[in-house]
Amino acid sequence: MDNDQIFFHLGEGTAFDNIPASPAIYQTSNFTFNTLKDMSESLQHEDKIPFYTRGANPTTAILQQKLAALEGTEEALVFGSGSAAITAAVFSQIKSGDHVVCVENPYSWTKKLLDKTLSRFGVSTTYVNASDSQGIIDSCQPNTTLIYLESPNSWTYEMQDIEQITAYAKSKGIITIMDNSCASPLYQQPAKYGIDIIVHSATKYLSGHADMVAGVLCTSKTIFDQIFQGEYMTFGGILSPFESWLMIRSLRTLDMRMERVTKNALIVADFLEDHPKVEKVIFSHSKNYPQPELRDKYLKAAGGLMTIDLATKDFQATEKFCNTLKRFKLGCSWGGFESLAFPAVTTMSSLNYDKPNTLVNRIRLYIGMESSESLIEDLTNALNTI
DSSP, X not given: OOHHHHHHTTTOOOSSSSOOSSOOOOOOSBOOOSSHHHHHHHHHTTTTSOSBTTSOOHHHHHHHHHHHHHHTOSEEEEESSHHHHHHHHHHTTOOTTOEEEEESSOOHHHHHIIIIIGGGGTOEEEEEOTTOHHHHXXXXXXXXXXXXXXXXXXXXXXXXXXXXHHHHHHHHTOEEEEEOTTTHHXXXXXXXXXXXXXXXXXXXXXXXXXXXXOEEEEEOHHHHHHHIIIIIHHHOOBOOHHHHHHHXXXXXXXXXXXXXXXXXXXXXXXXXXXXXXXXXXXXXXXXXXXOHHHHHHHOSSOOSEEEEEESXXXXXXXXXXXXXXXXXXXXXXXXXXXXXXXXXXGGSSSSOOOSTTOOTTEEEEEOOSSXXXXXXXXXXXXXXXX
């Protein structure tokens, strides 16, 4: 099935003679039944037959069918945020006394989940450099039940050898979860290489318009059934029918948006790599990317994320650079039409940036859909202040 079929047709049939160009929004919390038998059957199959919108909803069902097809999995679940999807995925696979191996410097709320929440229930975590696939394998213990990957990784875009890790994990009965937000299902499909559960912050590329917050979990029918009857229904972090409809709308332009973002990012990265006021560019498709073999094996294209280190260690210089930007807005998310800059110092607890090795000059850039010429002009003006 090609992407056009997924984006525009999959799941969108109707009982009516005329098929609507845009799927209907079933904006209802409840469903009613003609007979007791019908009601009982719906409750027994609440994952597929609408009973109460906390479980199945027809609009959300269309979205989940499309997302599973994009990731190449049997099933998908959508959530009210990326954190909700990650939490459900992780909780579904661990119990007290278990051990988790996770890449270093994951998404901040993933780390808080592992460090602050699961540690209260006797779950331990070992963090491993995200570029060290063998180190991830070697860090597994007899009680390891979960390996958590991000490839490319947050901010610094290290990649893991997915096939190598999943082959080991399956031989030991260890579940693998991978955050695929950075690449999107268009540019990487981890299920092809053995990943058990794929998660997304769908707020990013999948939604793509900076107007909703959502999460996605893609997996097998077996794991879907386990999570649906457990963490999904219990935690209740669902996506509303209207937001499901918004994401269906967004998926129709996903390939065009990603193509534009990638084209811009390659041009901007090339400019930044040759600029004397930029100390370092971290970008999966830069000429200096340290893992070209893994990039070429797993990633179909670049996407719009990169990180730069300015050629300064002075906080005031970084602040002036950021405040001079006009086309790039200062913001924490990414994946929409607007270009964004997220300085690392934003996440630090105080304005005391005199500590050694503090990354006062590090800025994550998301390259959006504006013209590359205007983005380069904006960066030039800001870099000239350093």
